[in-house]
C-alpha cells in the first residue's frame with residue numbers, strides 16, 4: 545500500500561507560563577493512501593494535537609512529518625502553507641463557518657486564497673456541484689445562521705473539499721449530531737473515500753471507529769494500539 549503521510553518520532557510539548565504539557569510523546573506511524581483511519585482515546589490524550597500536526601497546522605516540537613515523500617520540517621512557512629492547502633481539507637469540531645455569510649460564500653473562501661485565481665464562473669459551477677454532492681443545493685443562498693447542525697456539517701464538508709484535497713481531516717465529524725444525521729454525514733465522507741480520498745477522523749463513537757480500516761488508540765500522548 546502506498547504511504548501518503550509518515551509520522552516519525554513526533555513530539556509536541558505545549559508551554560503555558562511555567563507549565564509544560566507533553567501532548568504527543570514520541571509517535572511514529574504511517575497513513576496509507578485511500579484509507580479511512582480513526583484516532584481514538586480519552587479526552588485530553590492528544591487527538592486534536594495529532595490531527596493538527598498531521599495537517600501541518602501545528603509544528604511538532606521534534607520529529608518529522610513526511611508527506612508524499614517530502615520532509616516537511618525542512619520547509620519554510622510558505623512551502624508548508626502550500627502543502628497544507630494542496631493536500632488537506634479540514635473539518636473542525638464546531639464547523640468554523642461564518643454565520644452571517646451564505647452557504648455559497650462560506651464554501652467560496654478557500655477558492656479566494658489559491659495561488660492561481662479561480663474565475664467566478666468556475667467557482668459558481670464548482671460550488672453548485674459540491675452542494676449537489678452533499679445534498680444541500682437548495683440552500684446555496686441561505687445564511688449559515690439559519691441552518692441546522694447537519695446542514696452546517698454539510699457546508700463544512702463542501703468547504704473542506706472545494707480545493708480537491710487528497711486527505712480529509714475530520715475532528716469528531718458526527719460528535720454534535722443526532723445518530724441519523726451523523727450517519728448521513730458519514731455516508732458523504734465514505735463516498736469521498738470511495739473516490740480515493742484518504743480520511744483521518746477523530747471519534748469517541750466506538751461503532752464509527754470500528755467501521756474504519758484502522759484505529760489508532762492514544763493514551764497520554766502515546767499510541768497504545770493500532771488495530
Ligand SMILES: Nc1ncnc2c1ncn2[C@@H]1O[C@H](COP(=O)(O)OP(=O)(O)OP(=O)(O)O)[C@@H](O)[C@H]1O
Pocket residue numbers: 558559560565566567585586587588589590591592593594
Ligand atoms: N494550545 C495549547 N496550549 C497548551 N496546552 C494545550 C494546547 N492544546 C492542547 N493542550 C493540552 O494538550 C493535551 C492534549 O490536548 P488535545 O486537545 O490534543 O486532546 P484531545 O484528545 O483532542 O482532547 P478532547 O477529546 O477533549 O478534544 C491536553 O492536556 C491539553 O490541555
